[in-house]
Amino acid sequence: MTERFERMCDWLATCEPLKNQTYSQPVAASSDASFRRYFRCEVASHTQTGQRHSYIIMDAPPSHEDCKPFIRVSEQLHAMGLNVPQVLAQDLTLGFLLLSDLGNTTYLSVLNEQTVDGYYSDAFDALITLQQKGKAYQATLPLYHETLLTNEMSLFSDWLCQSHLELSLGKLETQAWQSVQTHLIKSAQQQPQNFVHRDYHSRNLMVTSEQANTGRNPGILDFQDAVWGGVTYDVVSLIRDCYIKWPEEQVKEWQRAYFLKACEGHLFLKNEWEGFVKAMDFMGVQRHLKAAGIFARLYHRDGKDGYLKDIPTTLSYIVEQASAYSELKDLAKLVENRVLPAMDNLKP
Structure with a gap:
């Protein structure tokens, strides 16, 4: 010991x-x-x-x-x-x-095509409650400000590109990267702001039981980094999860299901759908840039290699979502043409 x-x-x-x-x-x-x-x-x-x-x-x-x-x-x-x-x-x-103790059964361990709709519905309900009642705690939460958003995205360029893949960005690539960051920050700050859990995904949501006296699903863990920030952050963390990926058609259905519940909870108006979709897509790109960088940092700085296998999934989200928007296409090209091939070259 x-x-x-x-x-x-x-x-x-x-x-x-x-x-x-x-x-x-x-x-x-x-x-x-x-x-x-x-x-x-x-x-x-x-x-x-x-x-x-x-x-x-x-x-x-x-x-x-x-x-x-x-x-x-x-x-x-x-x-x-x-x-x-x-x-x-x-x-x-x-x-x-x-x-x-909320037990040891994570959402990730039980999610499959038959169970996922029920578990995600519970997770949406809990998230809506968090966002409705969380407004009372705004003054207690750190702001998800521009510096924090920038520092998180810099994990991608510093730890994944430079440290892990030994990629250097050229002058034009650097300018394009800075432009992408500006657009992502603007979107994060212009969307409605709310209580953000910040790691609302399948490894931090628990399937609980009556015997454990833990109440209804989901049990929620790893909330200590909560901030006041973009309202779409937690829902995109859930349905475009770094640790499990679903067909995009299914993700779109969940996106709409959450949005309708959020409208019923007076978090959005139904005519805000298009703006919500774009804000969520941009927020997801920001989050996945951060996550990819963190996974690389965990390996190089902390000696934890278990997250390296999750980088390709995380990068695939960036390519898919960024490709759909003119403001982010340079990022999609960077990941698709340079980052993913460099990742492939690392494979034994």
């Missing part, structure tokens, strides 16, 4: 929910693209059924992670009636949180 793991175990023994209870030694539950790690411990139930229940421990080293946004957003989402982990104990100095 590492020193930090031992410290975590010592801290658990002081947590009120676990006092006077017999519980298992924590085991790894998951990790993510940050420095956070998650562990699960089980507690023997005192009910006649003999069922066990469990807790999640978040290990967030203070030198790398700040737990306060997670705690704040968890409280906000819970107040909206959404199904999120609740913080049961905390030590911000050590960087440990004890959380309620």
Whole structure:
């Protein structure tokens, strides 16, 4: 056991929910693209059924992670009636949180042609609730401002193109790239602004159960980076997911299904459909530029190679959506003519 793991175990023994209870030694539950790690411990139930229940421990080293946004957003989402982990104990100095457990069944693990419509309908409903009630928390959220949007897109040029593929952009390509960024930022800022989860996709949405006492689907994770930004960001994260891809005809149907629910929730007017589609497409391109760059950075900076396999899917979205708009065609050409061939050359 590492020193930090031992410290975590010592801290658990002081947590009120676990006092006077017999519980298992924590085991790894998951990790993510940050420095956070998650562990699960089980507690023997005192009910006649003999069922066990469990807790999640978040290990967030203070030198790398700040737990306060997670705690704040968890409280906000819970107040909206959404199904999120609740913080049961905390030590911000050590960087440990004890959380309620939403289980280990992600949307990604169960999605198929037969199940996806039902799960996505639930996810749309939860997202509409977030966007309707999230307006009350605008003052508490960081702005998704121009600098942040630019820095995220720069991950694509810096980490994927330069570090991973060793591609340098020529003068005209650089000018075109800057123009693309300007158009994407303008679209992100001109569309309606709202509470943005910022990672609303199949790996962060959970299938929960009554036995786990976690409420209705979906369980929602990884919300600590929430911002106030473009309203289309979360829906495009879901239906053009970096980790699972569906036929574009199906994506268009979900796009319309979400939009109609959003109109019923007074987030849009029905005559705003065309503007919504363009805003969502542009927002998706911005997000996928960021994601492709992050996946490369995780490999080169953090030694995590598990996300490299998701880069081609992410790039395919960029080509498909950018090709449809004159403002973004130079980006589509760059990815199609230089980035994707360079990716192919890396294959063994």
